Amino acid sequence: MSPEPILRLEGVSKVFGEFTALDNINLEIDEGEFLTIVGPSGSGKTTLIRILVGIEELSKGKIWLRDERIEELPANLRPTCMVFQSLALFPHRSVGENIEFPLKLRKQRADDRKARAFELLDLLHLPRSFYQKRISECSGGERQRVALARALAFDPEILFFDEPLSALDFRLRKNLEKELKDLHQRTGKTFVYITHSLEEAMVMSDRIAIMRSGRFEQIAVADEIYARPISRFVAEFMGEVNLFSVKGDVSGNPVGTEIDIQTGRVGPDSGMRLAQGVSATLMVRPESVHFLSEDSAADFMVEGVLQAEYALGSRTQYKIEADNGDELAVEKLREDRFPGKIGDRVRLGWNAEYAHMITEE
């Protein structure tokens, strides 16, 4: 049995003057889920969670938290909490006072507050000596943990995160991504996370929601979004990708309308057939494209010239210029590097099982 939705949005819209920030959003978030909302700047994701925690008012729509309508409830009466992008720690209070803040508002006894603050310091791997420390004496990662501890002290039903890791360096961010995932499992709370970063979303989330211009473009598990995006926008947003405009020919084979794609064995069950004259976008990720030897073949094949090679650490990326001038990307693991050199003529191929046909518009 699938878990009950803890939060349900119906037709939520937000308009700022002439600008529509959110356009008729519908969403269900399951109890205990880790949902990540990804989208470019200005797509409306921050506005959405500010509405969900009650800092911003919606223009239209309904929000249910379990069976209760909450869209009219002010922020301080909602059982939700947010970790801000800036973290919004109180600079005039110590680490301990910051963590205890929501407990103090509930008039808990000082001893109980302190005990809970220590528990949370332990949970977030901060030394108990930090209780007395000033916020200004904490590093970026430590502040991040303090903000998280303060939010957990509130004991919210849903914990929202507004790009809290964006200001941290790469290494620290990677560590905290894993810690957040771990914390989600240990606390069992519902996490809703906002980020620009595809990798952050992939590492942590149960589901990913892609936002564009105030609407959800696609909501699905990470693998599905990566392998079977429903639009060119989602495909491009989820990392490096090769996209080809194709059209079905007389026999149902997708034929490239810009790049000459030779179709080899596109069978009727491959999901790659197109009715005659129907346009679509053929997608293949760079890691699924192979360099073909003279005598080998694949379901799809393209010829071109190797233009550039980029070392990406564990992988190597190649840029190939197709005969019509368009660029393709190919990625190989370091140990499978292509032995050719820049300027070589190459044949590329990929199989239907790793390709995806986008039939939007």
Added chain:
Amino acid sequence: MERQDQRIGLLSAVPMGVVLLISFLAPLLVIAVFSVMPQKVFSLLHLPDFSSYKLIFTQGYIKSVVWSFGMALASTVMLFVICWPLAFGMAKVFKGFGLFITIAVVVTLFVSENIRLFGWVLTLMKGGLIEGHLRAWTGLTFEGALYNVPVIVFGLVYAYFPFMLFPLIQGIAMVPDDARQAAADLGASRWQIFYEVDLPLSAPGIVIGSLLSFVLAAGAMAESKLLGGQTVIVIADEIETAFTYGQNWPLGSALSIILILIIGALSIFGINRVNLDLIMGGRRS
């Protein structure tokens, strides 16, 4: 190189330092010396004599000190209560309208304080703007609203309004919006946000505004003279009388020293209470 820069810096500061010494410290010194001179003696050679200070405590001058500081305190508290909502609006809510209010408040300063107070005298006196119109329209009359302590406090609030308002705006502007939003998100009511976030984070503005208003109000004289009709005698009035009609410079000086000491102590206390660096997240020394 650095030492040479320092030396040049010090040398450059000498002329201004001399001007400050002469214009600021010298008058203070003169007042301090006069305050320990025997009364009605104009000889400069004598032993220190504290009879003027004794006079302050035995002849009821202390009452003027209490009135001055009491009314200054009352006006400062009222100014804070009145200015806070306006300052909050100007710092956080109003946009172009804030500039309009700023200009409206500043423009009043272009007119001399005495003239503005005379305006209030004409408004509040018997037969003035309010009582005159009331009598003409309804036949009802009253003795005017002048010559009492509340109207003096009103005058102080009116005169020193900008000195509280503008520092408060600066103080409130320093409170990060996301800290207020985070407090609400963590369950704080409007009152709790005010008490737990706004007040401590805008403390520098509050202290500076309060000090300015209090110090100016404590040394003010025009309000008690023009609006209060000398219902109560304030310390500045006593000082003026001692120096002019009384020709008792040692007494005037001693009263001035008392005023300076009290205000100086309050200022130092207030400024020390507000550690701007600490409030904004600096290290505790």
